[in-house]
Amino acid sequence: MITIVAKHTVRPENIERFKALALQMVGPTRKEPGCHLYVLHQGVKDPCVLTFVEDWEDQASLDAHGKTSHFTTIVPQFAALLAREPEIDFYHLVE
Amino acid sequence: MITIVAKHTVRPENIERFKALALQMVGPTRKEPGCHLYVLHQGVKDPCVLTFVEDWEDQASLDAHGKTSHFTTIVPQFAALLAREPEIDFYHLVE
Numbered sequence: 001m002i003t004i005v006a007k008h009t010v011r012p013e014n015i016e017r018f019k020a021l022a023l024q025m026v027g028p029t030r031k032e033p034g035c036h037l038y039v040l041h042q043g044v045k046d047p048c049v050l051t052f053v054e055d056w057e058d059q060a061s062l063d064a065h066g067k068t069s070h071f072t073t074i075v076p077q078f079a080a081l082l083a084r085e086p087e088i089d090f091y092h093l094v095e
Numbered sequence: 096m097i098t099i100v101a102k103h104t105v106r107p108e109n110i111e112r113f114k115a116l117a118l119q120m121v122g123p124t125r126k127e128p129g130c131h132l133y134v135l136h137q138g139v140k141d142p143c144v145l146t147f148v149e150d151w152e153d154q155a156s157l158d159a160h161g162k163t164s165h166f167t168t169i170v171p172q173f174a175a176l177l178a179r180e181p182e183i184d185f186y187h188l189v190e
Contacts, residue, residue: 003136005100005146007184019189026190041098041186051100051186053148089102091136091146094114095121 001036002062003091004054011048014081018050021074021081025052028070034061048083096131097157098186099149106143109176113145116169116176120147123165129156143178 010018022040029038034057043049056062065071078086105113117135124133129152138144151157160166173181 002139003134003148005102005148007100023190039098040189042189044097044185044187049184049186050189051184053098053100089144089146090139091144092139094135094137094145095118 001093002056002059003093004052004056004062005087005089005091006052006054007087007089008050008052008078008081009046009048009083009086010050010081011083015047015050018078018081021077022050022052025070025074028068029065032061032065032068034058035065096188097151097154098188099147099151099157100182100184100186101147101149102182102184103145103147103173104141104143104178104181105145105176106178110142110145113173113176116172117145117147120165120169123163124160127156127160127163129153130160 008018026038026040029035035054036057037053037055039053041051041053056065103113121133121135124130131152132148132150134148136146136148151160
């Protein structure tokens with residue numbers, strides 16, 4: 001299992017646009033083989049922070065995710081909305 | 096639902112000590128009322144990064160968690176093992 005915590009800090013005026021795009025990712029991504037969890041969260045203290053938490057079966061399913069049409073059309077649109085570089089952390093499960 | 100991503104960067108010599116302490120948190124915390132998820136992850140690129148992902152039913156269950164004997168005895172021991180301040184992010188579920 002590979003877990004990803006993908007933290008995006010958007011500019012305030014882009015919060016709703018980012019969320020609308022991100023929500024377009026959720027439905028098709030959850031249907032992908034090997035996707036065990038794909039959830040979008042918004043910061044309590046800072047609503048400009050929008051973070052995906054993702055669980056993937058293995059590297060192959062994650063690689064396939066990066067080649068889907070929803071990924072290649074939607075994710076590149078995130079960059080213009082951000083206030084800074086995203087923080088994408090990859091994890092192994094300990095327990 | 097409240098989600099917490101609690102990212103700890105430990106000094107390399109403290110990885111195993113941190114994991115041992117963290118694992119002592121997992122069992123009793125998962126039995127707490129309102130705890131829907133409590134998982135420990137380790138960074139793929141940087142094994143010094145140890146991150147809890149937690150889902151709590153509400154603020155009341157999270158407040159109660161902070162008063163448990165395992166929390167008050169174990170969590171204070173984390174500080175001496177860290178290389179920098181932990182990053183504790185609180186989130187609402189979007190989708």
